[in-house]
Structure formats: C-alpha cells, structure tokens
Amino acid sequence: MRCGKGIAGLSYSMISPTQTSIESGIRSVEDPQLCFVGQEQPIMPIEIQDHKPVVEALRDREQELSQLINMVPSHLWRLTPEGEPTFFNKRMVDFLGLDVPDMDRRGKSRLEMLVETVHPDDAAEFRDTLNRCLVSGEHFTMRYRLRRADGLYRWMSSRAEPMRNHAGRIVHWYGLCHDIDDQMHAEEALRRSQQQLQQMIDAVPVRIWSITSLDDPVYFNKRYQDHFRAVIADFEAIEDPRIETLLQELIYPEDAPEVQRTLLNCFESGRGTVMRFRWLEKDGAYRWAECRVEPRRDQDGTIVQWYGVSLDIDDEVRAQEALRNRERELSLLVDMVPSNLWRLTPEGETTLANKHMADFLGVDLQDKRQLAVVFDTIFHPDDVDAVSDVLGRCLKTGELFSMKYRLRRHDGVYRWMSGRAEPLRAPDGGIVQWFGLCHDIDDQVHAEEALRRASEQLARATQAASLAELSASIAHEVNQPLAAIVANSQACHRWLSAAPPNVERAKITAERITRDANSAADVVSRIRALFRQAPQTRSSEDVNHLIGEVCRLMADGIAAKGIRVETDLEPNLPPVALDRVQVQQVFLNLVRNGVEAMDGAMVDGARTLQISSRRDAIDAIRIEVRDAGTGFEHAERVFEPFFTTKQNGMGMGLAICRSIIESHGGRLWMANNETRGATVAFTLPLKASESS
Template structure:
C-alpha cells in the first residue's frame, strides 16, 4: 500500500482526467441517435488509452480509480443507468484501456512516439482495433442481458465501432497535448496564416458536406489530408476534433446526413461511426507518412550537411569528374591549395581537365599523369600516382593522388571520385632518412672494422716481417764469396709471395671502406676458420681460455667474400671470449664446429661457456648491447653479412651454460 501511495499522480492531473472523462461521456450522449445505447462514439476510451500509454505503469491503478469515479459521475449526470450496469460497462472500458495500453507500450516502447508509419499503425491497430474488443464485449453483454435493451450482436457492433472511433479521434489529440503541455508551437507567421486558412476551409467544407449542400460527406478529405501532410500528427489531431465537433453540432440539430427516421437510425448510426473512423484513420496514416517523409528528408539533409562539413574539413583535396574525366567538383581545400577557381581556367578549344592539369602539375609529371588518368578512364581501373603539384605560392610539392570509379547497380561508371594528399614532408623525411641510413651503415661498418683492423694488422705484420727477414737473408746470400744466386733467387720469390699477401689484405680493407662491389670467391670454410684463429692467436693464447675446433673434413667450397666472413668469425669469437671473461667458475672453452647443413649449405657453430643471452630475441637488433662500452652493432652487422650471402644466422642459450651462435653458408655450386 505504501508503494502504491508513493506512485500516485498529482491530484490536479487526476482531477483534469476525471473532468475530461465526464465531458467525453456527455459528448457521446449528445451524438447518440439509437435508443438504448446512449453513445455513438466514446471519447473517454481515447482519453483513457492515451493517459495510460504515457503514464508510468506503477501509477495505472490511480488512473483506473479516477476513471471509475468519473464513470459513476457521468452515469449520474448523463446516462442514468443502474450502478451495477455502470460498473460493468466501466469494467469493460478499463480492461480494454489497460490491455490496449500494455500492447502499445510493448510494441512501440516507452515513451510512445508517433514518428513513423509503423508506430502509428501499431497505435491504431492495437489501441483502436484490439482494445475495444474487451469494452465492446462487456458493454454489449451488459446492454443485452442486464439492461435487456438490445441484442448482444447489435450492441457489440455499435460499442466496438464507437470505442474505436473514440480512440482514433481523441487519443492522437490527447497524446499531442500531453507531450507538448509545456512547449508552444513554434510556427512562423506564414505557417500560422496557413493553419488559420486551413481551419476555416475545413470547417466550411465540413458544414456544407454534413448539411447536405455537397454531394457526399467524404468531400472533407482533401482539407483533412492537407492538414496531415502539412502539419503532420498535430494538424491531423486538431482537424479530427474539429470534425467531431461539427458532426456533433449538425447531428444534434437534426440537419446532418446521419440523422433520419426511427427505421434508419441504426444504419445512420453505423454510417456516422464509420465516417468518423475512416476519416480519422486516413488522416492519421497520411500524417504518419508525411512525418516519416519529413524525418527522412531531415535525416538526408543532416547527412548531406555532415558530409559537406566532413569534406570541407578533411585535410585532403577532393575532386570529382564525369565518367569521361571532365572535372565537375573541387573541394575548398583543393581550391585553397592551387590558389584559383577551376572555372577560371576554362578556355575555348581546351578541355577543363587539360587546362587544370597544365596549370597545377610539374612540367616533368604532366605527360605521365595525363596518360595514366586517361588509361584509368578508358579501362575503369583505379588511379594512383605520386607527382608534384603547384601550390598557390608557386612551390611544387609532392602529392599522392588516388581515384576510383563509382558505379551504379549495372556496373556502369557514374563518376570518378579522387583525393590528393600532400606528402611533400613525408617525401623529404624519407629522403633524409635514406641518406642518414647510408651514412649510419658506413659509420657502423667503419666502427666495427676498427677492431677488425687491429686483428688483421697481425696478418699484415706476418708477411711484412717475413719480407724483412727474407730481405736480410737475400743480402747475406748475395754478400758471400761467391754469391749464392740460387738461395738469393728463392728468397726473392718468398719476398714477392709475402708482399702479395699483404697487398691482398690491404686491398680488401680498402674495398670495404670504398663501398666497392663484393668480390666473392670459392673458399674453404675450414681454412677461413683456421686463419681467423691464427689472426686472434695473441688474444686466445691464454691459459684461461681454450679454443677447440671440430671441423668436418672434405666439406665443399662456399662462394663468399673472404674478408667479410673473416670479420664475421672475428666478431663471434671475440663475443664468446668476452662472455666467458665475465663468467665465474668452470672451464672456459670456446668450441668452433663446422658441418653439412642439408644438401646445399654448410653450418658453422661458435659455442661458448659464458653467461648466455638474457634476451635472445633482441640480440641481433641494431644498437642493442649488454657491454658497457659496446655499440650494439656487431651481431647486427654479422646478420647483415650472412643474409647478403643467402644464409641464416641465429643464437640460442645452451642447456647448461653459455650460448651458441650458428650460421649457414650456401655451397659454391
């Protein structure tokens, strides 16, 4: 009970509802022309459903109680039926209103909006079609079996049509009033003038029609539908109420087409109800269609405005052409970029496309762009090209232009839509990045070769030392009496051999710095490994570190750049030794292994017993290092060297300790 009391409506609203209910009953009594029924249309049914549809469901009991009170008052004032009969008739009215409102809310949702044809049809069919079945059944049974004034079937038809007509005429107006109670009609002066003229015309036509001065009653349809089209739901609701009032006035006075003798009263009553019901139904449907059309037009205009604003604010130049390639539209961004209106370039004997392209494209790009776009227009293929376009200040900037054909349902091209995007800053950045990348590559290679050069110096020093020693020996052989020419000749040959070896080493180092093409030769991997180990013998000649070579014999040759592969091996061996320097405990052994890897490659593994990799997946990333003074380029360069030879380079931590770095080289054949 407390919860029910908490959801009670305002007393003023309940009072207004009850008063309107009583007045609606009086209006129905005035239109009653069939003895024993007391009604022709029942406006309270429309008021009841409109109220419940818009009111919270928790407050429905209060409206039902207010309706019951109004029904008893109306019965006392207008109908003078017995109280049991009045309560039975109201029970049917309440059941119809509650069930009809529940159906309308279920289908149309809350709050109910009469915005689309579907919503109006649901309101009409459920509120004016289904709901009156309850009230007509209970009311006809009361009239037939309690009051015994008519047959059940005859009374049921009159009750159902009367309740349905009441819903069609009153419910739309009630919904409009309830939903716009605090909002005024925002019409211009012209609209108010049109509304006034329409009301006068409608009342005049209705009076002439119902008074018998015009051939048939339905001639009121044109102005009624005019109201539905021009003023939508509100206009239709107001005109229906005016129609009901004019009809009531003429019926009461006896001048209406629907008034007649006692024998034709029933048929006249049904014709009156059908006239009002058909008029109301037609007006509401037309108003719904008009509203839906207006909503569609408004949505379309909003979409067009949004699209226009989007096109004007996008940081791209948008343009359109006909299927033949003649320009039809250029966005404001395009016009601002080029600094002129395209129409200014129209000339006699020259197409707009040619004049525009000649004015905005770089001379070196004009022919290419024209030919490519002509090809797209001819074949229907999308257009995409980067070119230089003249800006309003005369500067040529790189733009990327793309265009695609818009087609109809049959696949025919309707128009071409294109965009041009200023990418000059991106192109300049890419050029700068490319130059920086080249310089970085050279710098990192030089930095890596700085350490390699120290190791290679040992190899260069060996032939140079041999040359010096052999030169002294040659002098001694030539200084003997007699000179030993055979020994001196043999010594000179050794000097020549050692000089060529030193020159080869120096030339390969210079080739790396000069960026000359790689010179690859067929090499023995095992011999390269042995040479590198000899090169680094001064660093590996320590009792703390032992190098173990497990080289498979009779391996086929590989086609490699000898110096680059030596650089690779030096880096891997040095990394393994440095990793073992920081390891504590255990034997420090560096294992180098070579073997076949499938049928077309040789695999080389360098395995240390150091600390291993903490992040194996990042080991080959440029500038990633775990050394305090490292550059993070050693393994990245190694991978670059191997990939340039068509091989693979990878690393993995050992199961016990340390890590293994392995690579493959393709066979020479």
C-alpha cells in the first residue's frame, strides 16, 4: 500500500496484512460509506478521541494475532496473484535463513529465488504445479523437499488457497508449509519394511494365504499365485479368488470335501487346525501338502483375520510311507528269522521277542507282562544261576553276553541254545538297549555227543588197525626172504637129487638159505623197532655199495624179465649213517616197483631201469629210481597205507619206505615223468652222519 495521510492527518506506512485488515475494519466501522482497502475513497475527518480506545484494543489484537502467526508450528507465507512472495512468518524465515526483502536480488525474481530453495529433483514439478494453480486459481497441494538454512533438505507438505475480492479477483495467495520430514522417513522406512516383508513372504519356500471371512477374497503370496497361474488356465480372469473355487480346482477330488468341512469347522469354532491333502501340480501330478490355519485376534479377542501356511510334505509323506514299509519288512524279517531274537532294557527287563521265539515259548507277543514272567521261568534249573550271573555281569560292565544254556519249550521239553547279546549305545557311550539272539543247537549238541562217542570207538578201531598195519608190514617185508629160502631149498634139493649129487653146489645153496633166514629175522626185528620208535643202531655206510648189493641180489630176476639196469652213481660220495637193513629194504621196494611197472605193461622201446646217486647241495645225498612204465594213475594216494593198484599187492611198500626214510631224517617223493614212467627219489641227510 502507498504511504499517505491517515485519520486526523496522521501518516502510516506499509503494515502487515493483519494490520491492513484492522485498519480497514476501523474505517468501515467509523464510516459505513468507506470501502475495502485499495479503493480510493474520500476520507472524512472524524473525532479520534472517542475512537482511541477502540484503536488501542485493535492494536493489541493485532499484536496478539501477529504473535500467533509467528508461533504457529508451520510455515505461513503469502504470494501476489503473480506468485511473488510478500510475506513469510518468523518460523519460515528462521528455516530458510532469509526474509522476503532478502530475496530482492538483481537479475532474479522473488519467485525464482523461492524455487531455488526447493530440492533440484522437486523444483521443476514445484514450478509447474504452482504456475498451473496461479493460472487456474485451483488450490495448490504438493509434497517437496525444502532447503534449510544449514543446507539440509527436509520434506514439506504445502497447501495454498487464493483470497478473492468481492469481484472474484484473486488478491493474494495464502499458504501453509508443514514439516513432514520425519513422517516421510517413517513412511519410507515403513514402505521398505513392508517391501522387505512382502519379499520375505514371497521368497519363503511355503505358500501363505490370509482371509477375513469366508465371504471375502483370499490373499495369496507370490509363490501361491505362481502355482495357481501354472495350474489354473484362467486364473488371471478370477478377480476375487475364493476358497471354494480353489478347492475345486486344485485339491484331489477325494480330499476336497474333508478339507472344506475342516475349514468350515475351523472358522465356526475359532480354533486353528492342521490338514493334510493332495493337490495338483503343474505337471498334472498330485503332491501331499500340509496346511496350518490359525486366527489373529485383536485386544478384545475378536478374530480379525485368518492366516494359513501350506507346506509341501510329499517327500516327507513318501519317506514315511517307505519307512513304514521298511518297518513292516524288517518286522516280518525279524519274525521269519529261524532264531530266537529278543531285546532287553539296560536294567535287563525283556521288552521284545520275535514271533519265532514267542511260538517256541508259547506266549502272546501283545502281553508284555506275560512276556516278562515267562522269561523268568524258561531256563533249565541247572542253568539258571549261571545265566543270571553271566547276564548280570554283562549288564553292569557292558561286555558281550555269550553262553550255552537250555530253554524250556512250550511243551515242557528243554533244548540247548547258543545265546549272544550286544548293547546298543548312545553317542555318549551309554547303553540304550540290549539285542540278543539265541540259536537252537540242541541237535548239534546231541550230534557232538554222538561224534565224541564215535571218536572214542574210532580210537579203539585205530589201535586195532595199527596192529593190523604192523602185521601187514611184517608179512610184506618177510615175504621176500621167505620166498628166497623156499627157492634156495628147492635148488638145494635138486643138487642133492642129481646123479651123482652135486654136494658143492648144495652147500652153497644151503649157505644162502641160512643167509636168507637171518635176513628175515633182521627184517622183523627192524620193523618192530621202527613201529615202537625204539633207538636204532646205525652204521656208516657207502650208499653206492648198498645200491650195488641190491642190483646183484635182483640181477637174475631183472634179467629174466628182459629189463636192463643203468646206474649213474657219483663217485666218492661221503658215507651216511643209516640202518643198513632198512635202507636196503627201501632200495629193494623201489627197484621191484619199477621192474613190475615195466613188466606188467605194454612198453614200446627199451625197458630200462635207471638208478642214480649224487650229492644234493651240501647237506644230503639224493638217490633216484626212474622206470619207463605207465606211471602212477593216482599219484596223490600212492603213500596211503593199504592203497595198491596191483592185483596181489598189500599197499604197504611205499608207506613203509617213506616211514623208514623219514626216520633217517630224509624225504621221499615221487613224480610221473614227462614222457612215460615215473621217478621215485629220496634223500639221506649228511648232518646226522657227520655228528655220529
């Protein structure tokens, strides 16, 4: 307003809008013909003295209003119809750090200065919105960030309305700017929290839903909705998905009615529930799910909303089913095991017996009391104390239980059992249970008893067989000298019966008879000493010389069969301490066996018996007898007593030969030749000879 003369010639300057209104009111009261401020009307002189109290009261009122405007906890401002700021209350001046007069700078309007206090990201929208309102006269409403005096931007919620004159023309714009920065940050934090919560609800690997009542649509989290889109073709067309619709679309037809009844009972009773059902997956298969429903109540206990969580438990259900099948299979296996299985507590109380044991004892598996009572009375009276002592010790120490005892069958018969039990321990080593097995060995025990008796009888039979073996051995070895005595006796008779009698040859033959008789006596004596394991008298002998004696002794018989003897004897062999008669018997047996092997078979080519001797390494002499016969058909049994392939053989020759050689500390063995025939060899150690 312009400066001018006031009432009674007093001058006045620009005043606040409140002051202007007050002055205008005064003038209107003093003179009804006066108009609003801004209208140039003649001012009539009046008496001030009468109106002075009124003016003072109005001035006090003006001061009070001014203080009220400055104390309002918001920013108040005023703009011209063109948008130029004309007034900021004190709170806004303190916030911006500048007043309206401070905005009069060269080159920029007050409006431009005002826009510069707005955050750059909000300035363009602020300018456009304000200009639109200035032009259209509509209310200004906007949220933006305003720069504080310290350079910090804070969110403001601003509103402005135009003041019009009686002609409807806008005179001023009055606005209010309220600091909502804390509210905006709280809302932003709330939005982030809600966003995080929504993301968590959508990301959690379960399906979540909520509903206010059965008549309201159901909220589903993203995982639920993705599932619906994959399964229900027209899901997007369903504006308000409801429980009944989804039950018909998703749940297995046999499960849907029960699920619906359970939900209705849950909503009517106000209590939570748990349901299991099968529902459709996108691959067309049904999977088991578990749904848990709980109500949310307000402080008064009134149900505000229902929440549900659906979990996929198909793998769990199938695993439980497999476990139940496995349990049934194991139970059947335990019952079908042909042994008595049982279980004890760590204190020794019986808690389980398989069907096989229950049938054996004649008890009912379902009656645990009967099971415990029967186990106290099933042991044989002679075994009760021993079983109690051993089992009690095992329960205390944790060592394995193992013993034999007799159990009473349901018919009263006691049968031998072999019982074993081991403890099942917890991770800390404590015994949880004992598992035991008792196997029926009654037949085995009786069989062992019968075997023991048979063993005793066999021992007595073996003694008799040993006597028979001794007799057979003596007969076998004496047979040769006796045959020689008979042959020489016949020869002596022929010499004496000749005409004239050949006394000289008869005398020689008689000497041979005497020699053969003494040889038979020596054979009997040596064999008896061999089987008695009596000390034997041994002499140092030349092995090659013994071989020569045997060959000369059997020369006539060998030549008569058309067999030629070849010897390969290593000269200068050291003498060996041996029993001359026994070793000669070995030579005789081996040579005779070789001759008989070639005589009784069709042998092509030369029939030759090869005898060799050599130093075997440095500690033994080795003698071999090689024939060109058919070899041994059962090589693994040739040294068994009484085993023979000869028609009139006794099967004792090689057995006795091995016994003689082994008694000298040597070894005798045989092998079939690669081409034909067989080789029998033995060794005589030199250590015994050197020590003797």
